[in-house]
Amino acid sequence: MVNHTQADAPEILALGEAMVEFNQAQPGEPNWLQGFGGDTSNFCIAAARQGASAGFVSAVGRDRFGELLLELWRSERVDTSCVRVDESAPTGVYFVSHGCAGHQFDYLRAGSAASRYAPYDLPLDTIAAAKVVHLSGISLAISVTACDAAFAAIAHARMHGVRVSFDTNLRLKLWPLARARAVMLEAIRQCDICLPSWDDVTVLTGLAQRDEIVDFILEQGPRVVALKLGRDGAYVATRDERRVVPALEVNAVDATGAGDCFGGAFVARVVAGDDPFTAARYANTAAALSTQGYGAVAPVPFRATVERLLAA
16 A cells, blocks of 8 residues: 655545445346445545546455456546555445345445454555545444544544545444444544435434534534535535525436535535535536436546536
8 A cells, every 4th residue: 555645645535445236137137237336435436527636545355346446446547556455355245136125235245355444554644645535424334443444534634634524324234323323423523524415414413404403513513514405405504604505407317326426526626626505516416417327436427517517
């Protein structure tokens, strides 16, 4: 693993787990389409497609699935020098089955390379040289050592004046609600940019009004909150101003990864110098466009496409 200097470090670093996806082509048939998943990886790719300098911090196994992920990131111009290859643990995979009851997700991630990531694996110089470090609730939930690494990364970033971005992404299959609440609240206290989703944050806080939720989060410490509201856009708030930024209306076919796309595009534009409301307008457009195709990665738009639509 390489530690970067200020001159060559990615501006945006995302920390978490990526996995290889197998999606059932037709219900009841043993045919699977191979793709990719992982919220912080999706975030990173979305940021890179908007022109940001982005890098991923994680681990993969020394297996074909790990190679596929490394090939994906390199093809997307995501820096992989902070991805550790674990000689003794596998890359996580998951399966999406389709039936009468809808989608079923089956994860094979226990003991994965990313879940074994620990504080001593962190690229501290690269973190110190970045502009934003991004994590999610899943980054904290996959294991105790990964959670420790996430908080060590947050502490190191804050020590060096690097902003921290946090997306709630609550997954109750990974941990009980009481633990999720305690740990994620501490992460919210230590972040600068909070990117909660409505369904997550209402469960985490027990609040049901937008202003109550935003007030609660701002009181914890973040300077910017972009509350994702799906088709209703985003409710963006700073300590001085708040407003709903409407979504772009499209004919959506698959919302998989749309929230990750929003986050990656939002942080990319903030790093580029946009104010949070302008960044949210851009990110809403990118996220809406990402719902017009299938999967979390392939339909994420590039900057030129988003800018053409905004100009029109």
